[in-house]
Amino acid sequence: MNRVDIHVEKVGFHSDTVxxxxxxxxxxVASYNFQEKMERLLQSGVCKFVVNLEHLEYISSAGIGIFPGLSQDLKQKNGGLVFANVSPKIVKLFEMIGLTTIFPIRGTTEEALKEFLPDES
Known part of the structure; x- marks a missing residue:
């Protein structure tokens, strides 16, 4: 069984963006750990997430199910989530289940960050 690694990187001086x-x-199993990590980040004041899926090998229905619930929490905190580096196969899956109507998808993490930090580049 492959293990998932979830890396969190702060964005410059923006304590609310990762x-x-x-x-x-x-x-x-990994979805449960991922959800806990996201909730801890939210509790610590992070409300703007760029989720880089460049090295995502597979996503289960449990993994997909995290994001709609997260959307509500982010709206309450005036935050958001943008997906970056999503493979065409995953984009198609996200489109089929309607995630692309909730969260934008950008080609790179730099493009995704512009959703939150439009004045920087």
């Missing part, structure tokens, strides 16, 4: 990179499969 890049989260998922390396490996986001299966049921």
């Amino acid at each position: 890049i989260v990179r998922i390396d490996g499969p986001l299966d049921t």
